[in-house]
Amino acid sequence: MLKIQEIREIIKLIDQSSIEKFSYEVDGAKLELKKGNGQKASTIVETAPSIQQEIPAVPVPKIEEVIALQQEKPADLAAVQIEDPNLIKITSPMVGTFYSASSPDVPAYVQKGDSVKPEAIVCIVEAMKLFNEIEAEVSGEIVEILVKDGQLVEYGQPLFLVRAN
Template sequence: MFKIQELREIIKLVDASSIDEFVYENDGAKLKLKKNNGVVMEVAVPKKEAAPVVQQTAVAAPAAAEAPKAIEVKTEEKTASVNVNDSSLHKITSPMVGTFYQSPSPDAPAYVKAGDKVSPDTIVCIVEAMKLFNEIEAEIKGEIVEVLVQDGQLVEYGQPLFVVKPE
């Protein structure tokens, strides 16, 4: 059986590579990843172990070659308006690889937006990983200056999600 950390590392490596499909079999367990229309993970375990089949579907970067360039341009425009590298600003980063959600449900308003005041225990977003929805707290008192990712976007471990001006 695969360990969660091993699965996360494999997903990161496949996501960072140029391959579209990855299959790995070991002792009757099978791992299959595809990223042409998103990341799909299937883990099949031999029937004698009586473990469930685990599936994960997450949105990956668009498959079109031009789409990533458009995203990079938007990021550059945002960094031009707010200097994200300013040492007086704090970045709230993702504690895991997963999918970023700005609200608790699609029809609910965002937890926070630019200009909102936050305290250390304020929930700012959800990062979904392996069907677990993890609430991310601000961990600092201040004002949200900018949201750096879009709703439904795949985020990496340590990737900045928000820029906060500490009080």
């Protein structure tokens, strides 16, 4: 089965080329791209012989947009505050979107000043529609929350600073 990133790359390549129609089949899954009249490519994925699903083309950000987003990031608070040897960083185990609560209408898992235990859930990182609960893995007090709700996070990016007990 094709991964979403592979499909995005194929869409990008077809969109930039003069090819009007593209078909690819692997492991029973069929990918068919068609474009015409200056419109973006659309994707038809067939997972079984009788089921077809149309997926709109995924816009790929331009390199200038990615650079601009990276320049907007505030200075890394962890680098400034990590002087205290009792402060431990809770980092993101994956690339995804940070959520402080399980849904918008419930309180955040943790707030500044809260005590946590190793098995306590501190946030959710969503990656490809999978919501991954992140545990503290340390006992202590939340000193700082380094990211905002809904913010994209990178692998290894500090999310919280915890003062260990």
